[in-house]
Amino acid sequence: MRLIAGPSNKPLASAISEILDIPLANADFKSFSDEETLVDIHDNMRGEDVYIIQSTSRPANQHFMELLITLDAVKRSSARRITAVVPYFGYARQDSKSASRTPITAKLCADLLTTAGADRVLTMDLHARQIQGFFNIPADNLFGIPVFVKDIKNRFNGDDLMIVSPDVGGVVRARALGKKLEADLAIIDKRREQANDSEVMNVIGNVEGRNCIIIDDMGDTAGTLVNGAQALVDNGAKSVHAYVTHGILSGPANERIDNSTALESLTITDTIRYPHNGEACVKVRKVTVAPLFAKAIKRTHEETSISELF
Numbered sequence: 001m002r003l004i005a006g007p008s009n010k011p012l013a014s015a016i017s018e019i020l021d022i023p024l025a026n027a028d029f030k031s032f033s034d035e036e037t038l039v040d041i042h043d044n045m046r047g048e049d050v051y052i053i054q055s056t057s058r059p060a061n062q063h064f065m066e067l068l069i070t071l072d073a074v075k076r077s078s079a080r081r082i083t084a085v086v087p088y089f090g091y092a093r094q095d096s097k098s099a100s101r102t103p104i105t106a107k108l109c110a111d112l113l114t115t116a117g118a119d120r121v122l123t124m125d126l127h128a129r130q131i132q133g134f135f136n137i138p139a140d141n142l143f144g145i146p147v148f149v150k151d152i153k154n155r156f157n158g159d160d161l162m163i164v165s166p167d168v169g170g171v172v173r174a175r176a177l178g179k180k181l182e183a184d185l186a187i188i189d190k191r192r193e194q195a196n197d198s199e200v201m202n203v204i205g206n207v208e209g210r211n212c213i214i215i216d217d218m219g220d221t222a223g224t225l226v227n228g229a230q231a232l233v234d235n236g237a238k239s240v241h242a243y244v245t246h247g248i249l250s251g252p253a254n255e256r257i258d259n260s261t262a263l264e265s266l267t268i269t270d271t272i273r274y275p276h277n278g279e280a281c282v283k284v285r286k287v288t289v290a291p292l293f294a295k296a297i298k299r300t301h302e303e304t305s306i307s308e309l310f
Contacts (some may be wrong), residue, residue, distance in 0.1 A: 001022055001048065001050075001051070001297075001301050002022075002025050002043065002048045002049070002050045002051070003016065003017050003022055003023075003024050003025060003050075003051050003053065003228060003297075004024065004025045004027050004050065004051070004052045004053065004070060004074070004077075005017070005024045005025075005027070005053050005054075005056035006029070006042065006052060006053060006054025006055075006063065006066050006067060006070060007054075007063070008030045008055045008056070008057055008063040008066070008273065009053070009054070009055045009057070009087065009270070009271070009272065009273045010273075011270065011273060012053065012055075012087060012270050012273070012288075012289075012290055012293075013053040013093040013205075013269070014289035014292045015064070015221040015270075015288060015294075016053060016290050016293050016296075016297065019036050019290060019291055019294035020022075020294050020297065020298060023127060024044040025041060025042075025045075026041070026042040026043050027039065027040065027041045027042065027070070027191045028040040028042070029066060033292075037062070037065050037066050037069050037182075038069075039066065039069045039070050039073045040073075041055060041070075041073055041074065041077065044077075045074050045077035045078065045079045046077060046078040046079070046171060047078065047079070047080045048073050048080060049079075049080055049081050049083075049301055050079045050080075050081070050082045050083070051083045051085050051122075051300075052067065052070050052071060052074065052082065052083070052084055052128075053085040053087070053293075054066060054084070054086060054177045055086060055087045055088040055090075055271055055272055055273075056069070056086060056088065056089060056090035056091070056109075057088050057090060057246075057248065057272040057273070058248065058250060058272075058276060060090040060091070063090070063265050064090060064091075064109065064112075066214060067084060067086070067113070067116075068112060068113070068116040069116075071084060071113065071116035071117040072116050072117055072172070074117065075116070075117030078095045081119045081120075082117055082118055082119050083118070083119065083120045083121070083122055083297075083300060084113055084118040084120075084121045084122070084249035085122045085123075085293065085297065086121060086122070086123045087123065087124050087271035087272070087289065087293065088114075088123075088124070088218075088246045088271045088272050089106075089109075089121075089123045089126060089127075089131070090109070091105040091106050091108075091109045092126055092128065092131055093107050093127050094106055094244060095104075095107075095127065095130070095131055095134075102106055102196060104143050106127075106128075106131050106134055106201070107134040107284050110131070110134040110135045110139075111134075111136075112142045113135075113142075114135065114136055114137050115167030118137060119137060119138075120137050120139065120300070121135055121137065121138070121139040121140070122139075122140050122293070122296055123139070123140070123141055123142070123143070123296070124142040124143070124144060124245060124269075124289065124292075124293075125139065125141070125142070125143060125144050125173075125218075125245040125246065125271075126141050126215045126217075126273055127217055127218065128169075129252050130142065133248070135186075140296065140300070140306050142289075142292060142293070142296055142306075142309070143176075143261040143310055144245040144269055144271075144289060144292075145173070145177050145180065145310075146309075146310065147182075147269065147287055147288075147289055147292060148177065148215070148243045148267070148287070149177065149180045149181060151287050152181060152213065152243070152245075153181070156211060156213075160209065160211050160238065161181055161184075161210070161211055161213060162183060162185075162186050162205070162207050162210035162211065162213070162237075163175075163177050163178035163181065163183045163184070163185050163212075163213055163215060163226075164185075164186045164187070164188060164205075164207070164212050164213060164214045164215070164228070164232065165185070165186070165187045165188065165215065165216075166188050166190070166214055166215075166216050166224050166225070166228050167187075167188060167189075167190055167224070168187060168189070169173070170215070170216055170217070171185075171187060173189075173215055173217065174215050177213075177215050177243075179187055183213075184205070184210075185205065186203060186204060186205030186206075186207050186212070186232075187203075187204040187205060188202075188203055188204075188214075188228045188231060188232075188270065189202040189203070189204055190224065190227070191287055203231050203232060203235045207232050207235050207237045208235065208236030208237070209236060209237075209238050210236050210238055211237075211239045211241075212229075212232045212236055212237045212238075212239065212240045212241070212299070213240075213241050213242070214229065214232075214240065214241070214243070215227055215242075215243050215299070216242070216243075216244045216245075217244070217245050217246060218244060218245065218246040218247075218248055219242070219244040219246070219247055219248060219249060219253065219266065220248040220249070220250055220251075220253065221250060221252055222249065222252070222253040222254075222256045222257050222266075223255070225244070225257070225263060225266065226256045226257065226260045226262070226263055228232055229242070229260060229262035229263035230260070230262040230263075231278065232262065233261075233262040235282060235285070236242075239264055240263055240264060240265050241263075241264055241265045241266075241267070242263060242265070242266045242267070243266075243267045243268075244266060244268050245268070245269050245271060246268070246269070246271050246272055247266075247269070247271075247272055247274050247284065247286075248272060249268075249274065249276075249281075249284070254280075254281040255283075257281050257282065257283050257284065258282070260280055261267050263283070264283070265283050265284075265285060266283055266284050266285070267284075267285045267286070267287060268284060268285070268287075269286070269287055269288065269289045270286055270287075270288050270290070271289060274286065292309065295309055296309065
């Protein structure tokens with residue numbers, strides 16, 4: 001087995017490498033003067049089962065191109081099998097035509113990974129589960145819920161918990177978490193006027209006096225989280241915390257979280273490196289998914305079941 005760490009999230013790749021007790025391959029990622037990406041892999045890949053670990057997070061285009069070029073380099077090195085380990089699969093929000101003459105970019109990215117040489121894909125908490133069907137190769141979608149369940153139990157001991165979905169589309173995820181924690185479910189009904197801008201309309205469920213936990217797959221500008229937390233407090237919630245798998249946290253996200261009097265904490269995983277630049281927000285906590293990815297990679301290599309992890 002060979003592990004290759006892309007530049008987007010080397011701390012996660014290093015943690016996975018340490019758990020599996022397999023060193024990361026020696027690979028250089030460079031750029032020409034016009035910012036074209038050059039990948040140079042120094043270790044032998046012939047006949048190997050290769051896992052390329054690279055999130056397509058900010059800057060999304062650069063990290064995605066690095067992944068594609070690495071796949072091509074490994075394919076041309078006669079690897080036996082290549083798995084693209086993409087902890088955060090970017091462009092997943094564009095999974096359908098939202099208007100006339102708009103792309104379905106999630107499908108395009110799936111096709112590009114296949115064309116570049118991926119034999120299978122390993123990712124986590126896709127924005128929409130049907131994206132798995134966009135791939136013409138095996139695509140395993142891991143779930144961050146087991147990691148969150150363990151952390152929530154350690155922090156809250158199940159006291160008056162209310163699991164909250166930030167929108168109707170996230171009800172399945174929230175219900176799954178609520179079932180594991182034996183907690184009730186509430187839903188925030190919102191209207192999104194435009195991308196990265198949301199307006200909370202109503203809270204479905206009685207949250208008065210409850211410790212509310214908002215669960216979502218990603219947090220970008222944090223508008224939904226902050227507005228949702230305020231709506232819950234306005235409806236009598238005792239406290240509001242949020243758990244998000246992919247902490248994109250771009251633009252005004254940190255400032256919004258810091259300035260929110262309703263949202264007490266935000267817990268994210270390390271599928272995306274945080275902080276990106278500058279200081280981290282004091283309200284943001286991190287839990288690692290490295291052990292989960294390490295187990296999934298080992299099971300893929302040994303041709304055993306991944307579903308048994310859940």
